Amino acid sequence: MSGSIFDSFLTTTDMQAVFSDQAIVQGMFRFEEALATAQAAEGMIPDSAARAIASVCSAPLYDIPALIAAGQRAGSLAIPLVKELTRTVALYDKDSAARVHWGSTSQDVQDTAMVLATRDALQLIDSALESLCAHLLELASRHLDTPMLARTLMQPAQVTSFGFKLAGWAAPLVRARARLRTAAARALQLQLGGAVGTLSVMGAQGPAVAQRMAHALGLRVPDGNWHTQRDEWVRLGMEVAILTGSLGKVATDLSLMAQGEVGELAEPSGAGRGGSSAMPHKRNPVSAMIALAAAARAPHTAATLLSTMGQQHERGLGNWQAELAAWPQLFLGAHGALQALNDAFADLQVDGARMLRNIDALQGLVFAEAASAYMASAIGRPAAHALLEQLSQQAVQTGRHLRDLALDAVRDDAALAAIDADQLAALFDPAQAAVSARHLAQEQLPALRRALAAPL
Incomplete structure (x- = not known):
C-alpha cells in the first residue's frame, strides 16, 4: 500500500503486503472469478465462459498503476479493472467476454476485495495479539511477588505488585481479541447487490449465486447487500481502534517506567536499537514510541469511518470512497503497535531492585x-x-x-x-503491602489464560 516513508516506519511489511495494490486488485479478480463460476453452476452463463474468465483473473497480468490512474478518472477502480478483464477475455473468446461482471456492480467488487484483505489482516493481528498476551501473562506469573509503586494522577499512591499491573495490561487485550473475532464473524461477508442492491439482473437465481460465491471465498452469506448499511463493517473497525487504544495504554506505562529517573523497566537494547544520533548514553523506548504513534492516529481514523456512515440512498458519494481510503490505516497502525510491543516484551528488562528503591525513596x-x-x-x-x-x-x-x-x-x-x-x-513492608494485589492477580490469571486459549 502506498504511503510516506514515515507510514512504513510505523507498521510492518506483512500488513503492508495485505493492503498492497496488487493484493487488493487480486481480491477484485477473485470476486470476478467466483462470480463467473457461481453463475455457470447456476446455468446463467456457459461453463466455457466461466473458465475463460477465471483463466485471466490474475493481477500480475495487468498494469496495476495504469488501472489505478484510470480508476481515478472513472471514479472507481473496478470500472477500468472490469474493462481490462473484458478486453483480455475477448482476446481468447469474444462470446465469453460478454459474460464478465454479469449482474454485479463496482461496489460489489471493491467491498468484497477489502473484506478478503481484512480477513488476512485480522489473522495477522490475532496472531500478534495472542503472542503479546502470552508474554504479558508469563511475566505476570513471574512477578506476582514483585512490589512496585502504584501511581495515580502521575504521583506515587500505594504499593502494588508488578504482576498485578501486567495482568491489568493483558486483560483488555484478551478481551479485544475475543471481540474482534465476534465482530469479524459478522463483518466478513460477501458484498453482492448489483446496481441498486436488488440483484435484478440475476433474478431468482441471485441468492443461489451469492451462496456459491460466499462459499468459494470463505465468507459469510450476507442477509442482503450492505452497500450503504455499514454498521457491521464499521463496528469491526471500531474494535481495531479500541485495541490500538489499549496498546497505547501499555505503551504509555512502559515509557514512563523506562524513564531514567524511574528506571524500573527497559526495552531490549543492542544492534542500534533505541540509540541517539547525538547522545551516546540514550536508550530510547522505541517500541513504546511506535505503539503510542498508532494510538495517537487511531481515534482520527475511527472518526473518519464513523463520519462516512451517512451514505446517500443506494450508493455513497464521497463517503464510501473516504472509508475505503481510511480503512487500512487502522490495521497498519494496530499491527505495527503489536509487533513493536512484542519485540519489547519478548525480552523486557525488569529491575525489581529499582522498584524497591523507588518505594524506599518516599520515606514510607x-x-x-x-x-x-x-x-x-x-x-x-x-x-x-x-x-x-x-x-x-x-x-x-x-x-x-x-x-x-x-x-x-x-x-x-x-x-x-x-x-x-x-x-x-x-x-511498612513493601512485600506485605503487595499481598492484596498478588492475590487478585493470581485469581485473574487463570481466567485470562483460558480466554486466550479459547478456540476460534
Missing part, C-alpha cells in the same frame, strides 16, 4: 493509608487520618521515615497504647 509515605486504617481501631478514623497527615508532613520536612515517626507516636501517646508496634511496623 505510600504506607500512610494502611497505617491510618490500623490506628483508627484505637483512636477513630478522623483522628487517625489527621495524625498520619501530620506525621507525613513531618517526614517530608525532617527526612525521617514515616514508620519511625509513627512508632514514636505510639510510644509517646497513651491514647495509642493499644496499638501493636510490630504490627504497625509490618504495614
Whole structure:
C-alpha cells in the first residue's frame, strides 16, 4: 500500500503486503472469478465462459498503476479493472467476454476485495495479539511477588505488585481479541447487490449465486447487500481502534517506567536499537514510541469511518470512497503497535531492585493509608487520618521515615497504647503491602489464560 516513508516506519511489511495494490486488485479478480463460476453452476452463463474468465483473473497480468490512474478518472477502480478483464477475455473468446461482471456492480467488487484483505489482516493481528498476551501473562506469573509503586494522577499512591499491573495490561487485550473475532464473524461477508442492491439482473437465481460465491471465498452469506448499511463493517473497525487504544495504554506505562529517573523497566537494547544520533548514553523506548504513534492516529481514523456512515440512498458519494481510503490505516497502525510491543516484551528488562528503591525513596509515605486504617481501631478514623497527615508532613520536612515517626507516636501517646508496634511496623513492608494485589492477580490469571486459549 502506498504511503510516506514515515507510514512504513510505523507498521510492518506483512500488513503492508495485505493492503498492497496488487493484493487488493487480486481480491477484485477473485470476486470476478467466483462470480463467473457461481453463475455457470447456476446455468446463467456457459461453463466455457466461466473458465475463460477465471483463466485471466490474475493481477500480475495487468498494469496495476495504469488501472489505478484510470480508476481515478472513472471514479472507481473496478470500472477500468472490469474493462481490462473484458478486453483480455475477448482476446481468447469474444462470446465469453460478454459474460464478465454479469449482474454485479463496482461496489460489489471493491467491498468484497477489502473484506478478503481484512480477513488476512485480522489473522495477522490475532496472531500478534495472542503472542503479546502470552508474554504479558508469563511475566505476570513471574512477578506476582514483585512490589512496585502504584501511581495515580502521575504521583506515587500505594504499593502494588508488578504482576498485578501486567495482568491489568493483558486483560483488555484478551478481551479485544475475543471481540474482534465476534465482530469479524459478522463483518466478513460477501458484498453482492448489483446496481441498486436488488440483484435484478440475476433474478431468482441471485441468492443461489451469492451462496456459491460466499462459499468459494470463505465468507459469510450476507442477509442482503450492505452497500450503504455499514454498521457491521464499521463496528469491526471500531474494535481495531479500541485495541490500538489499549496498546497505547501499555505503551504509555512502559515509557514512563523506562524513564531514567524511574528506571524500573527497559526495552531490549543492542544492534542500534533505541540509540541517539547525538547522545551516546540514550536508550530510547522505541517500541513504546511506535505503539503510542498508532494510538495517537487511531481515534482520527475511527472518526473518519464513523463520519462516512451517512451514505446517500443506494450508493455513497464521497463517503464510501473516504472509508475505503481510511480503512487500512487502522490495521497498519494496530499491527505495527503489536509487533513493536512484542519485540519489547519478548525480552523486557525488569529491575525489581529499582522498584524497591523507588518505594524506599518516599520515606514510607505510600504506607500512610494502611497505617491510618490500623490506628483508627484505637483512636477513630478522623483522628487517625489527621495524625498520619501530620506525621507525613513531618517526614517530608525532617527526612525521617514515616514508620519511625509513627512508632514514636505510639510510644509517646497513651491514647495509642493499644496499638501493636510490630504490627504497625509490618504495614511498612513493601512485600506485605503487595499481598492484596498478588492475590487478585493470581485469581485473574487463570481466567485470562483460558480466554486466550479459547478456540476460534
